Amino acid sequence: MKRFNIEYVQPGCKARAGVLTTEHSEILTPAFMPVGTLGTVKAVEQRELTEMNAEIILGNTYHLNLRPGVEVLKQAGGLHKFMNWNRAILTDSGGFQIFSLTKLKKINDDGVEFSSHLDGTRHFFTPETVIDIERIIGSDIMMPLDICMPNPSDYKDNLKSLEITHNWESRCLKQFKNTDSYYGYSQMLFSICQGSTYKDLRKQSIEILSEMDFDGNAIGGLAVGEPNELMYDIVDFSTDNLPQDKPRYLMGVGTPVDILENVERGVDLFDCVIPTRNARHGRLFTSNGELNIKNAKYKNNFNSPDEDYKTYTSENFTLAYLRHLFISGEILGMQLASIHNVGFYLEFMKRIRIAILEGRFIEFKKDFLKKYLQEK
């Protein structure tokens, strides 16, 4: 069965509309995947994600391995059942978290030893154990163990870590082929290319990984501090070299502007914590730009936060009420802002996709940015 079908590529750029089929749901691409690190998209209920037409969410292998742990997840029958979510889940391998969150890391060819950020306990991840854990989680799309380098980072260090990453990913694929799903539905495994902002390393990484039999290809190691224009350039270079017929996932990206730029460069899948994290700090994404709901100017503004992008929040509550909730420290403020931001992102992706299918993505991008950036 062909898992990924490209329906249309926008003439004049590399933007494409497709359908990625998992056994839990069909994901219309380009798609944004809300982040649900610990088996919950923060402050948003599962039924609300369904209502907003989220077709896939993220989980995180590093975090889920610590809490609730594989034993609980196994007994629950996997993460879908544990959190009562019937659509697709993608799990990040935890590579990024190990290299950004934990201390006292020891890397060798076999794997990586690290201390839990929660209690300092020592853990050892190998490519094989990561796949084993993701089998127990039961994610529809699994990511392999990799080394995510910071930015900036030395060329030689990247070269060295890239070798280990390729070796690990190859072993992940082997473990994936040698094991079965626990829960009767098939899972996929994507690759992650690395190489920081060095194009020759990116090319090498993509070439090596593209020869292996992964179900899709992710671009890792970006959105880690490099300038936006450089990120766009590396993505552009990467999508020129990645296989055309497989889904492309740009990890950890990004703002609405980043998404438009990278859709234009041929990316199909995105994930980022900013819709939910910003929401919890009172920052709302709207078609007129991002706004800080705590601003005094909203005190008696009884308009919707967004007349154009309809969410439960924007259809039912005013800027003044949302400001009141945040100023008063009420949890409902975080809930309504999170619903709005996730809803905004999902509606945004839907509109991007329709624009591509109608051959007017470039025009859509221009119109969106004109309105979105003017208010900043």
Next chain:
Amino acid sequence: MKRFNIEYVQPGCKARAGVLTTEHSEILTPAFMPVGTLGTVKAVEQRELTEMNAEIILGNTYHLNLRPGVEVLKQAGGLHKFMNWNRAILTDSGGFQIFSLTKLKKINDDGVEFSSHLDGTRHFFTPETVIDIERIIGSDIMMPLDICMPNPSDYKDNLKSLEITHNWESRCLKQFKNTDSYYGYSQMLFSICQGSTYKDLRKQSIEILSEMDFDGNAIGGLAVGEPNELMYDIVDFSTDNLPQDKPRYLMGVGTPVDILENVERGVDLFDCVIPTRNARHGRLFTSNGELNIKNAKYKNNFNSPDEDYKTYTSENFTLAYLRHLFISGEILGMQLASIHNVGFYLEFMKRIRIAILEGRFIEFKKDFLKKYLQEK
């Protein structure tokens, strides 16, 4: 129009089933009113309250006067519109908050001066200003300014404060009669009897207030630290003396056990923060008793928190998942626990009411308590 109709009084006790009609909704009594101090029932969305058949919620005049303030509420067109809630609202006068939360109180016959618990700013409430604020809030049921004495408190202090309370309530009623609703629907004003645990003072308070033309009668100054049995005794005494044909509201009560005991003694309306406050601390009300979801024994318990009382939470999530959310500090834990506890209370009141109408309240109480208390 008769605002309150009693449908049935349970033979053998004073429990009664009735209907209290406001212009926003019909409240089937006995009823529990979820507390929404600042224009939000903490961590519960308005549509969820509707889904759970909450017909009335509380707001608090003291808190709403500080945030968002009367100017914002006036411009919003009242609290119903501000928070987008179309059913009834009762507002506490703030008397209790002034006497429990604020410092540097100065009481004179005219009113009470106090410092805001937020920023220390000085405020002065008179019976008239409290009614004026409640007119702006637009609550369906308004409460008058009173003095709530602590427990234990001196007889002479109570006697003195009672005189002021009766004077203030009389002036509230006068101000109520002399003013109109801002928003085109009628409002009601209840009395609040005080007198701590002194029966002669309670009797005096009830007699004085019953002669005035209030729409309903509240019992204040209980659930402030006195033993439960003493509370039940004072309520029993109070309902023997209160008018039969008007709704009776026991302020700030209570646990499911308290509710059963006081329904039996003829109370129609209740409010309490414990379903929502306990929820935020991981304490769930269930038909098998209250449980602490953080307890390790729930780590791999994949049962519903309550098979009998159906809520979005109990129908969709397991004890293990809820525990994981709390252990991980996830906001969704507080949301789902709050939905469950409010849903549990509302379903509990519904079952109590049906039991009264079917003449089997005493049996219902016995059966409920047998199951509820065994697990503690």
